[in-house]
Amino acid sequence: MKxxxxxxxxxxxxxxxxxxxxxxxxxxxxxxVEVLDLNDYEMPIFSVDKEVENGIHPLAVNFKxxxxxxxxxxxxxxxxxxxxxxxxxxxxxWVSRIEKSFWGDKPLFLMATSTGAKGGKSVLKMAFxxxxxxNDNDVFQFSxxxxxxxxxxxxxxxxEELNSEFLEKLRKFENIL
Numbered sequence: 001m002k003x004x005x006x007x008x009x010x011x012x013x014x015x016x017x018x019x020x021x022x023x024x025x026x027x028x029x030x031x032x033v034e035v036l037d038l039n040d041y042e043m044p045i046f047s048v049d050k051e052v053e054n055g056i057h058p059l060a061v062n063f064k065x066x067x068x069x070x071x072x073x074x075x076x077x078x079x080x081x082x083x084x085x086x087x088x089x090x091x092x093x094w095v096s097r098i099e100k101s102f103w104g105d106k107p108l109f110l111m112a113t114s115t116g117a118k119g120g121k122s123v124l125k126m127a128f129x130x131x132x133x134x135n136d137n138d139v140f141q142f143s144x145x146x147x148x149x150x151x152x153x154x155x156x157x158x159x160e161e162l163n164s165e166f167l168e169k170l171r172k173f174e175n176i177l
Contacts, residue, residue: 003071008078020151021074022035041063073108078114079120114147118145119147
């Protein structure tokens with residue numbers, strides 16, 4: 001059975017992106033899922049000086065070990081001022097020092113959602129560009145706008161057109177695992 005590591009790239013305890021990532025994993029079959037919480041990986045702000053003084057932070061090593069156990073990843077990005085959340089970016093900065101291939105050339109399903117009409121498209125575009133270039137496997141992307149009106153925790157994506165697009169991309173991701 002394939003293993004998926006999923007998380008919302010946010011440190012909010014009530015993150016809509018974490019909810020969305022968990023929902024996405026629930027739509028897959030025949031997979032084992034491990035959901036990570038970025039709050040469990042809170043580290044000092046990355047700097048080369050800190051790395052020289054103390055080495056790679058143990059939580060970064062732990063996060064990378066979790067990534068190594070996966071066959072694929074589902075990440076839903078929170079958008080902070082058009083970019084990654086500070087919590088995610090800091091983890092990425094620390095973990096990227098461990099080895100060149102951050103995601104291990106495994107399939108990625110990148111998502112973003114927000115309460116606004118753009119659905120985190122700026123951060124999703126940034127993530128897709130970066131990870132599609134640096135990953136030798138397929139990278140899929142999906143943006144869900146207006147989370148409060150297009151998503152229900154009981155039903156999922158309530159907009160039929162968006163749901164159809166989401167499921168099509170999720171199936172492509174699932175098929176290459």
